[in-house]
Amino acid sequence: MAHRQDQQRRASIHDVASRAGVSAATVSKVMAGVTTVKPENAQRVLDAIEQLGYRVDPLASDMRRAKRRIIGAIMPEFESEFFGQMVTQLESLAEQRGYTLVAASSRESEARETEILARMHDWRVAGVVLAPVRNEHGPAADFMKANGMTGVLIDRVLSDDAFDTVSADSAAASAEVARELIGKGHRHILVVGLGEQAATVRARLDGFRTTALKLAPDVRIDVVLAETDVEPLRAQLRDYFDRVEGKGRGARPTAVYSLFLKGTLVALSEFRRRFWHCPNDISLVGFDDAEWMQVTWPAIAAVVQPVRQIAGHAMEALFARIEGGEGPPVARLEPCQVLMRESVGSPGNGPHPGNRQ
Amino acid sequence: MAHRQDQQRRASIHDVASRAGVSAATVSKVMAGVTTVKPENAQRVLDAIEQLGYRVDPLASDMRRAKRRIIGAIMPEFESEFFGQMVTQLESLAEQRGYTLVAASSRESEARETEILARMHDWRVAGVVLAPVRNEHGPAADFMKANGMTGVLIDRVLSDDAFDTVSADSAAASAEVARELIGKGHRHILVVGLGEQAATVRARLDGFRTTALKLAPDVRIDVVLAETDVEPLRAQLRDYFDRVEGKGRGARPTAVYSLFLKGTLVALSEFRRRFWHCPNDISLVGFDDAEWMQVTWPAIAAVVQPVRQIAGHAMEALFARIEGGEGPPVARLEPCQVLMRESVGSPGNGPHPGNRQ
DNA sequence: CAACTGCGAAAAATCGATTTACTCATTTCA
């Protein structure tokens, strides 16, 4: 019956008003819960709303306010569990407050990051949750500052002089990893990372190195840092292992600590190529957990980032600012959990029987 | 200098108009590329736009049109590579056409699916890409029909009488898997799935069964289908293996075909529990590929869904409808690629030496 | 009885862009 009508044009506040025999302003007041409306009028408005299936048009509703009830989220990628969970959380939290989340992927490009931000600025979003590709000092953060945008930086950041930041406590987690590896007897450890993400990588590296050296001053820590992309890292890692293997017995590290998920995958694939098995031939821990790490053989040890906490505190900080919260920016660090799974063992348990090299 | 201004209020079309000494209508025409504007006026408008850094407010711009330049995307989850890539693609395609993509996760709930859809309807989105939790016959699709929304259904769908559909060619891929497994000599195969996703699961199951039986009429195909959630599936799988093990030698299937990613994880974790190794103790193929499947030992065989093609054709179909395209709905099936990795071998190569049960 | 107080609701302005209708000129053609 109402078919044509449904498909053609939705009821507006004026349709409700005329059906209820009042003005649009009164309808608006009823919906806003203003008490200075005569009960009988309010009831007729409610009835009209019910009958017409009226719902506020968020677009029109947002027109007049300077900050629209839209939150922008910019993530470096959507393909990993971490950012997938992050978006899910952020969306849920935005929704709870009656905001719409518009998520976009910068696809690991700072240029795109700024473009997206400009578009979000056009939309006059109330706030932005930005997980920068590189760190807090990129062009995106500059853009936000220059345009007086409200925002929170997460993940690959440490602290900022203009925006609140929320990230995993990389240093503490790395220290924990160091304690575990040193405790198991490792004295030659390779750290793998991507240099571009300056802030986080440094925190993770320093946290690891400091604690490791404190516990075992004789420990040898090698570092393989690729600048930008994953493929160069793969090549560098291959070269590194070729080199240490050339130096004969004992030159090979007994454990690898990867500072990010892609690095863990690269390390694993390099182990495969060399027929090295964890943990007998080499131990492996990676920053960032994933579901599959529990089902492989061996299960892969990992640092679990507290996604819910990061998302929760990011949104909390963001809404506080949106609602006019003042004060200097806060840099929050959320504690991680380190899951030592089977991929970590003690060195010197001899090569795996299947090791053919 | 322009700081305060930037932060307070952005330039509107009227600001541009007054600075250029013309009316807002003229500015609008210049931006739309209408030719009936005196070149010198056009130039002054362009200059004013430049000086003020004016950009169209998409919200205001969309106000008057019945269909706003917004595309909604509803995915069952964001945590897996498949849907992550899907959202990335969809966003990119929407952006190319000057549309904004608003993505939301139904978190595997049909109720939420409809709620999100209602909210998107409130936004008067031009179209929706819906990856239903269950299949094309859920309440979400009904809602879209009842409200005359434009949309395309993807992934867990076969065909629909109201909407275009795009999905992986599950049947063909499953047939290919059957050919591979039968060809390798498997005659007792377990298929693992989630019954709730009726359409796709049936297609995958039937495609597999038909081809397997055609090639080897004596093949035994067991099926473990959990209704809704992953945990029950885990329990059922455990029971199943307990049962077949109780029947003694040869009762155990030599291969498992999982119809979706979570099933592959469950199967792997069950293998772990029983100390079964792939492919010596049992072979495994799963629908849906993931990056980690190449780096584990063994690498896991998988059916790769053509994400780009699905996203591309979905958007193509969607925009065709948005632009008024008529005609009966089209059901598209995109071919998959089957990657037979090390987790699949021939049966009867004897148990793995490490098998302690 | 005039002035004041308040309540409830309507009218009007606003947000920013687009589109329709309309106004002058200036051409073009009969």
Added chain:
DNA sequence: TGAAATGAGTAAATCGATTTTTCGCAGTTG
């Protein structure tokens, strides 16, 4: 020459909701 067509541009309406202003009317007060 006069009517119609074209060109260039503007005022105003529109989209749908919110917010400010105004107004009518009832009841009080001096």
